[in-house]
Amino acid sequence: RKEVEQDPGPFNVPEGATVAFNCTYSNSASQSFFWYRQDCRKEPKLLMSVYSSGNEDGRFTAQLNRASQYISLLIRDSKLSDSATYLCVVTATGNQFYFGTGTSLTVIP
């Protein structure tokens, strides 16, 4: 079983829509959680960390559900510039970060 699993999509949404991605993880001892954004042929860049109490950064909201072992990312009022692949990342003991394969989002005019 993979450490981290994501729905690959693609998600095609109109501008202004709200879209949500989920990511499940298998290790109940996972310590830290992140969402990254990756544009085509570019490196992944940190979008936001995910805290136990949930956190918000502008139009982006991240949630963690430890009981069900998933994290989520909500994007409100989607912009064309939000089109990218979104990666969820989980860390556990052993000096390693575990990446999902990514969810592709295209925002349509």
Added chain:
Amino acid sequence: DAGITQSPRHKVTETGTPVTLRCHQTENHRYMYWYRQDPGHGLRLIHYSYGVKDTDKGEVSDGYSVSRSKTEDFLLTLESATSSQTSVYFCAISYSAIYNEQFFGPGTRLTVL
């Protein structure tokens, strides 16, 4: 942006030749990582380093070796390149192994013919 560079950025080589990729950081972070990214597989860890001369294997380490003789440099070597090693290689750094995010270099696109 974090100070991470990778060289070369693009390389085409032939099967059987050795290849070395370099990652250089100016952030003085302890942890450095090499990943490869392929369609359908996402990012997979090749090797990582938790200090000068301290390295360990990741998920897909066969055919690769690494060295870290200085805090700022982490080298990835393909001893004898194969076509299956055609990929995009990313270097990443982090302040700690678990609690801090990773920052990525711009990547090296390697083609093995």
